[in-house]
Amino acid sequence: MDLIALIGDNAGWAWLVFGLVLLGVELLVPGVFMVWLGGAALLTGLTVFQIGIGWPIQWGLFGVLSVVLVASWLAYSRRRHGDTPPSEDPLINARTARLLGRETALVEAISDGVGRVRIDDTLWRVSGPELPAGSHVRITGARGGLLEVEAVG
Numbered sequence: 001m002d003l004i005a006l007i008g009d010n011a012g013w014a015w016l017v018f019g020l021v022l023l024g025v026e027l028l029v030p031g032v033f034m035v036w037l038g039g040a041a042l043l044t045g046l047t048v049f050q051i052g053i054g055w056p057i058q059w060g061l062f063g064v065l066s067v068v069l070v071a072s073w074l075a076y077s078r079r080r081h082g083d084t085p086p087s088e089d090p091l092i093n094a095r096t097a098r099l100l101g102r103e104t105a106l107v108e109a110i111s112d113g114v115g116r117v118r119i120d121d122t123l124w125r126v127s128g129p130e131l132p133a134g135s136h137v138r139i140t141g142a143r144g145g146l147l148e149v150e151a152v153g
Helices: 003-009 011-028 034-050 055-081 095-099
Strands: 103-111 114-119 122-127 136-143 146-151
Touching (some): 011 034, 034 055, 095 136, 103 122, 114 146
Antiparallel strands (some): 103 136, 136 146
């Protein structure tokens, strides 16, 4: 027997199997997206069992249910997470941004545009004008892990 004919003759079961496969894919690749497509396929399969509808309408129903379920989940998720209070420390993962405006002394003179400063327990490379070790500098910017400084006073 031809596979396409078999699927056509058992459309309701085909949709249920397709839905279960999509739910299984969600287990392998989590992201809460395939759940809704799997749910749409299961609902389409149940609808096919209740009322016999042709393939074009089945695919249209699957598409509409998929869009409705995904959009409903996104709306619910945004509502649920939309009331999240702002972080008490928004720069927690931006180490160089946290240092902007801070003043410190050069540990190593800036020569050829590069020197070093100690901030807390870390040595940082800095770029700026030629200055001797011990000069006070202010951090004005950053490029990657290289801090840009200017002389203070």
